[in-house]
Amino acid sequence: GGAGAERGAEPPAPERVLFPPTFSVSEIKNKQRRHFMFVRWKQQQRKEKLALRKKRRKEREALGDKAPPKAVPKTIENQRVYDETTVDPNDEEVAFDEATDEFAPYFNRQTVPKILITTSDRPRGRTVRFCEQLSTVIPNSHVYYRRGLALKRIIPQCIARDFTDLIVINEDRKIPNGLVLSHLPDGPTAHFKMSSVRLRKEIKRKGKQPTEHVPEVILNNFTTRLGHSVGRMFASLFPHDPQFIGRQVATFHNQRDYIFFRFHRYIFKSEKKVGIQELGPRFTLKLRSLQKGTFDSKFGEYEWVHKRREMDTSRRKFHL
């Protein structure tokens, strides 16, 4: 009755709708009417927005060269709180530090990386398969079953057998959820939280297994000192000379403190086009702590520990 009549009267003039100043769509009690008014209000908003945009574009064209530059939208990366430990590429002190830290023998090509991959106690099928796939990705790596041995006893044995790195994949409730990466001749130990692990069969691609060629390594966005040291840790896992015939690349991409690992095969279709195909497992890591010596949870000297209450206060502050 009344609602229908009103609706019949109003649609002919949707262009010029004048609402009384204290009117709010949400105060109408009748649901149908309220919905109708809301839809109309939305349409009006959209029209106004479009008109505004057109006007701005006309103004910009009219001004021509003198137009103010287009506003760059704010992103979290743009608004990132400036970290004082950001590495300047020309910094001498950093270069000197890197020349004398624990990875110097690797970067001077004195040592060849040899990696031991193991898990926590009693690994379940998924973790085991993940370890196997990881060992195909990282050349010169060996998977060993952990028979309830203490890490502190494993480490001297590894050093004796010339391993340079130790990876321990921690498992909880049948899924891998943590990664401990320890550089062996008393190098730093990094503890990561691992999430979204995808095994090879879960990745949507149609390809073959990765070959034995040494892959290239891409490390993106490791800007601060901490990021640098973590990046070097990852770099030291792979042998120095990648075999380009293999056309495989392992990527560690840091974005907002999450490190994404991907393993691809690429092909250059032209000099401006490259196609990539994902093989291999993928996972994301989040750094939890970085320890100076080898793995020692009680008496170790921690270089960096993620303290939630202090470090997670700002949404624009990142540490890697």
Add this chain to the structure above:
Amino acid sequence: VLSPQVVWDTLGNKQFCSYKIRTKTQGFCRNEYNLTGLCNRSSCPLANSQYATVREEKGECPALSPHTIGASVPLWGHLAPLLFPPGRCYLYMKTIERAPFPSRLWERVLLSKNYEKALEEIDENLIYWPRFIRHKCKQRFTKITQYLIRIRKLTLKRQRKIVPLSRKIERREKRREEKALIAAQLDNAIEKELLERLKQDTYGDIYNFPIHAFDKALQQQDEGSESESDVEKEEEEDEDKEETDEREFVEADDSDISDFEDMDKLETSSEEEQEDEEETEKKAHSKSKGKTPLKGPTRRKRPHLEIEYEKETEPAAKSKAS
């Protein structure tokens, strides 16, 4: 002066007993002095005036004894149980003579640490007692010693540290990870990086894209002469089309033609190349490296050519097909 039989008939058997827990098949007794843990006429400590149990109590903590008050004791860590050594076992006995004195009801005897000696002690103390109680006491004592041994062994091994997760934090981190993944645009970043490396010649001579240098040179040329080039381009296109047409008629290798075509018509063909290559990318990820398969532009131009030069190309096409 409740006779045990009456107690059992009311509490244990029929009415409510607060220590009793019933399941479908069986009843259990929660009483701490119960010998077997089941709710039975012979195992109920309330319904038997002569009863005995074996229980273990915490041992004395050596570090916290009055002599070593000043020492700092690590109460955390997986070695904490060692400070309270599990176990000394006691034999508790209840006799009918002490029934009216509830505070003195249970008599306890410390059993020796030696297993066999302790069994003898049980026998001594429970001499002339019903066989059932004696037997069950010894069984219980055996079980207790076994699990105490196991506890001691396990505390020496590594123990899993259980870390509590905060649901809010987990949800927040998951969400942030998703957003970071979207912001990362991984595929683009990787492709850009690889192209950068190609430009900087890290791959050396593996990929021969000779076009690269010519590209730059031609760009520089064209920046100088923009106005004239339009007309010239059209003329060039026509000429080249004629040339390619003739070549197709004769039919040499496709790859040679493509190379020639590239060098001559870079600006016009680059966009078309990209469009075609996007199509081919979607079709198949071919793994053959090597020369740029620029059959796209040539394919696209053939229909054009056919339309313009009907007289010449049609017989050629027909001969090829047949």
